[in-house]
Amino acid sequence: MxxxxxxxxxxxxxxxxxxxxxxxxxxxxxxxxxxxxxxDHPDLVPIAADLSRPADLAAALPPLDRLDAVVHCAAVADVAAVTDSPAELWQRTFAVNVTAAAELTRLALPALRAARGAVVFVNQAPGLRAVPQWSAYVGSKKALTELADSLRREEKLRVTTIYPGPTATELLATVRADFGAPYEPDHCVQPATLAGYVLLALDAAPDAYLSELSVLPTP
Ligand SMILES: NC(=O)c1ccc[n+]([C@@H]2O[C@H](COP(=O)([O-])OP(=O)(O)OC[C@H]3O[C@@H](n4cnc5c(N)ncnc54)[C@H](OP(=O)(O)O)[C@@H]3O)[C@@H](O)[C@H]2O)c1
Incomplete structure (x- = not known):
């Protein structure tokens, strides 16, 4: 298993x-x-952790002997201009979106190496840069790309960054409302579809894998 x-x-x-x-x-x-x-499922092991406190993660994890994959999917995505973004927002955004992913990866590395495993980073929509009112989120995801790209060159692991286009979740509904933009879930990627692409990355053939994957809604 x-x-x-x-x-x-x-x-x-x-x-x-x-x-x-x-x-x-x-x-x-x-x-x-x-x-x-x-x-509630017999094959689900809950791990209670607040990712805004990455230094506490070591104590939260159970012993990990062998791990086939880590999927980093947590994020916060506050919409705020620089003038309205205090240090707390930047610190929380980078803690959840980047530092916790780096720390969890570090803690899981021995178990991932044992399985010659995979690490999947769920990033942001492809091509985002210099987005007004979203500097902390977009900046944190740029840092996440760097983390993934460095990890890929350091470790004999399959490291995949997935760039999802608009996906029908509460996060997108909130973000769109904060930007004053319409939210049309039927025109978005469905979460189950995106999950299928995550599994595609996890299920790579022995000789080749997906290092990056952009997933867009079908027009
Ligand atoms: N939806 C999109 O259109 C879209 C597009 C591109 C990329 N993405 C990326 O896809 C990923 C998932 O997004 P989503 O749309 O599924 O968002 P979501 O529904 O808001 O899920 C975010 C997850 O992160 C968790 N999280 C936030 N802060 C946390 C903390 N301090 N400690 C522990 N967990 C925390 C949330 O936990 P709680 O349930 O406790 O809040 C939730 O499980 C994110 O990395 C996002 O950047 C989404």
Missing amino acids: RSVLVTGSTGGIGTAIVRALLDRGDRVLAVARAVDRLP
């Missing part, structure tokens, strides 16, 4: 990833701050 650690496991996309992994018989180590919202 494969074991996969998933962050953001209570979110729109994370829930779909957890469901897809459980449905095919994988063991899921689900990181969440509200573990009571996780599904």
